[in-house]
Amino acid sequence: MLYSKTTPEAKRRLLRELLVPGAARQFPGAFNPLSARLIEEKAYDGVYISGAVLANDLGLPDIGLTTLSEVATRAGQIARMTDLPAIVDADTGFGEPMNVARTLQELENAGLAGCHIEDQFNPKRCGHLDGKNVVDLPTALKRVAAAAEARRDANFLIMARTDVRAVEGLDAAVDRAKALVDAGADAIFPEAMKDLREFEAVCNAVDVPVLANMTEFGKSELFTRDQLAGAGVAMIIYPVTLLRSAMGAAERVLDTIRTEGTQEPAVESMLTRARLYELVDYGSYNTFDAGVFNFTVPGPTDA
Numbered sequence: 367m368l369y370s371k372t373t374p375e376a377k378r379r380l381l382r383e384l385l386v387p388g389a390a391r392q393f394p395g396a397f398n399p400l401s402a403r404l405i406e407e408k409a410y411d412g413v414y415i416s417g418a419v420l421a422n423d424l425g426l427p428d429i430g431l432t433t434l435s436e437v438a439t440r441a442g443q444i445a446r447m448t449d450l451p452a453i454v455d456a457d458t459g460f461g462e463p464m465n466v467a468r469t470l471q472e473l474e475n476a477g478l479a480g481c482h483i484e485d486q487f488n489p490k491r492c493g494h495l496d497g498k499n500v501v502d503l504p505t506a507l508k509r510v511a512a513a514a515e516a517r518r519d520a521n522f523l524i525m526a527r528t529d530v531r532a533v534e535g536l537d538a539a540v541d542r543a544k545a546l547v548d549a550g551a552d553a554i555f556p557e558a559m560k561d562l563r564e565f566e567a568v569c570n571a572v573d574v575p576v577l578a579n580m581t582e583f584g585k586s587e588l589f590t591r592d593q594l595a596g597a598g599v600a601m602i603i604y605p606v607t608l609l610r611s612a613m614g615a616a617e618r619v620l621d622t623i624r625t626e627g628t629q630e631p632a633v634e635s636m637l638t639r640a641r642l643y644e645l646v647d648y649g650s651y652n653t654f655d656a657g658v659f660n661f662t663v664p665g666p667t668d669a
């Protein structure tokens with residue numbers, strides 16, 4: 367009922383235990399608080415909160431238009447709905463190193479277990495698109511060091527993302543990853559790796575957990591959990607998968623209503639009313655007020 371009773375501190379401790387090299391923990395991207403519940407119910411390890419999803423959800427492209435307040439508020443709403451640790455995409459940190467420090471503290475306040483900060487500059491873009499720009503090494507290091515310095519809970523995970531692979535190649539990306547760890551990064555997100563060998567090279571070069579981004583329609587093949595575990599990856603994200611799936615379903619049902627004059631043929635593939643109520647834990651609210659849920663709901667719960 368209501369929100370998770372697991373404290374942010376406990377979630378951060380849990381995250382630290384989960385992120386073992388080769389464990390390949392799976393973090394699907396939640397597109398709203400309710401989908402975080404679904405992720406937890408399906409026994410995933412954690413929840414990812416994608417910057418692309420937060421921007422796209424507002425009808426905006428993922429080019430650094432969202433603000434720290436928007437991201438912290440929405441990420442907080444998602445994180446509080448689940449006992450799982452949630453990691454949020456903090457893009458470039460929302461400004462200069464001083465702003466990155468504030469970003470870190472706001473995300474701690476919002477109950478996140480960790481975040482990643484990247485080395486692109488604005489206007490940034492999806493890491494799997496061509497034509498990216500990255501900041502120089504000293505600036506990238508300053509961002510991470512500022513975040514580490516601002517942190518109040520030592521278990522809040524600061525992950526450094528580097529977009530250098532697509533700009534200067536793998537060797538440069540490996541060098542930058544090492545330098546980011548030296549500057550205080552607790553984990554590395556090497557963006558736009560081409561193949562498993564590249565993931566392996568990064569995992570071998572640093573002794574912190576490494577993330578693999580399995581985003582669809584990108585530069586990386588969609589590797590399986592076993593393949594990524596074999597390469598030494600600690601954590602896998604599926605950042606936009608649920609949003610793409612939900613919007614795909616929404617588009618199809620809109621077409622059905624338009625062509626058939628009714629949604630009837632699509633009802634079979636919908637989440638039933640009963641299942642939806644189960645997910646929002648409607649029944650438990652009876653412990654507060656027996657008059658809240660005193661009716662029966664038609665339909666199977668597992669459709």
Ligand SMILES: C[C@](O)(C(=O)O)[C@H](CC(=O)O)C(=O)O
Binds near residue numbers: 428579581
């Ligand atoms: C991981 C990512 O940063 C995100 O915002 O989810 C994106 C995902 C995407 O656009 O597919 C990325 O830059 O890879």
Ligand SMILES: [Mg+2]
Binds near residue numbers: 416417428455457
């Ligand atoms: Mg992003």
